[in-house]
Amino acid sequence: MEEEKDVFTSSKPRYTKKTLAILFAIILLIILIDQATKFIAFKYENIDLIPNFLNLHIAQNRSGTYGVGSDSTFSYVLTNLIVVAVLFKFIISQNEFISTKIRIFLSFIIAGGISNTIDRLFRGYVVEFIDFKLLPVINIADIFIIIGWFSFVAIFAAFSVIEIRSNKEKRKNRFQDIDKKNKDNKNKEK
DSSP states (O other): OOOOOOOTTTSOOOHHHHHHHHHHHHHHHHHHHHHHHHHHHHHHHHEEEEEETTEEEEEEEEESSSHHHSOOHHHHHHHHHHHHHHHHHHHHTTTTTHHOOOOHHHHHHHHHHHHHHHHHHHHHSEEEEEEESSOOOOOOOHHHHHHHHHHHHHHHHHOOOOOOOHHHHHHHHHHHHHHHHHHHHHHHHO
16 A cells, blocks of 8 residues: 655745746746837737738737726736736645746746736736737737647646546456455355
8 A cells, every 4th residue: 555645744845946937937927028028019000920820919908807897907917916826835735746948837827927917006007019910919928838838738638537547457457356355255154
């Protein structure tokens, strides 16, 4: 039987300084890239990169995701900060149980949230400039948020499928062991 790990008395540190430094570097890099691209977008305002498919032009997102919600900067800033804090707390508290990939993808979400919050605090709106015509206008922070969430969900779904299969196999083996013991007991009785 496998030895179970007691998560409450583990002597393993919850996080290392190196791990935190890497996560902060990723977050800072994404924020800088997003803010720099927004600055560049203001300079060049309208560029038709691929006609009828991809344009770069400035849009002011004063509402929430995909235009949902009202024009309340305070509520969006508060919501973003809560989500960022919860995700960061999750990374720190679950560090020894989550993979590096998950930490990185959650850092993408945190960075995108912080960068869009910076926009709301200093401009009163989020600067959007990547227009794929068929989709809402987005920015680099949004792209990282989307990559982070989709990747996190995909990893979680894959992990869940593996766990379900593993549990089915364990149950199957347990029932086979019970059947074998019952047969052995019947054979002994004869």
